[in-house]
Amino acid sequence: MQRMWTAALVLALGAPVAQAQNSQPAKKPEPAAKAPAPSAPPDLSSEDAKTIYALGASVGRDLSLFALTPEELQLLQRGITDSINGTAQEMDPKEYAPKIQAFAKARQAQASAALLERAAKEPRATKLPSGVIYQETVAGKGRSPKATDTVKVHYEGRLVDGTVFDTSARRGIPIEFPLNGVIPCWTQGVAKMKVGGKAKLTCPGNMAYGERPPPGSRIPPNAVLVFDVELVDIPGDTTQQP
Secondary structure, three states: OHHHHHHHHHHHHHOHHHHHHHHOOOOOOHHHHOOOHHHOOOOOOOHHHHHHHHHHHHHHHHHHHHOOOHHHHHHHHHHHHHHHHOOOOOOOHHHHHHHHHHHHHHHHHHHHHHHHHHHHOOOOEEEOOOOOEEEEEEOOEOOOOOOOOEEEEEEEEEOOOOOEEEEHHHOOOOEEEEHHHOOHHHHHHHOOOOEOOEEEEEEOHHHOOOOOOOOOOOOOOOOOEEEEEEEEEOOOOOOOOO
16 A cells, blocks of 8 residues: 555646646636647657656556546645645545545456456356456367366466566466366366367456465456466367367
8 A cells, every 4th residue: 555655746747737726716717728738749758757657657556446436536645735835734634544445345356347247248248156257259169178287278368458578478378287286267267168268258357366466466456357268278188079
């Protein structure tokens, strides 16, 4: 959470209009005069500018779990501006820290539920009893793997905002693993596939990494994850049909 507070301050660098509106409310014509500004790309010619832009993108990713509305984003910008300008703050951030955490969890849960509901309505999608959404995209041949089988797959894992956090393409080779030695979403989803087939797995947080994502990963706690998986082979299987 401390990272979010630090990151949130950086947002003020990208909100000069909000700052001007708060500190100079009498200058209402200014927004009209600055209307062309959004269409002009930022000057990213210097390394400092590129670094600040990248930091801003990172801040947005950190705050995306709050799923703020435009009106709520204005409140956020006001809090940032008041803090930077030394204006008396309406609320004590330390006092509200537990409420911020609870708010973030509630918003993340709402966004996750909405995403899972949309995924379940996609063509050829099936919602498993566990809540995992299985969507076959390419039919395979032969038998499906058992939980005790070792499987060979290609995959890409994404966060709900589309950020790719892992992909076998970076290594250039498929990976092998025992199907009962991975997250439950994979154990259940890949077990429905056939060799040569491809599927999209939308995993609820409790069927992925839950409260404890892999150390050093970009996966937030309880995050809904989306995987595109290709079942390349079931090594050692002699029962596959041509």
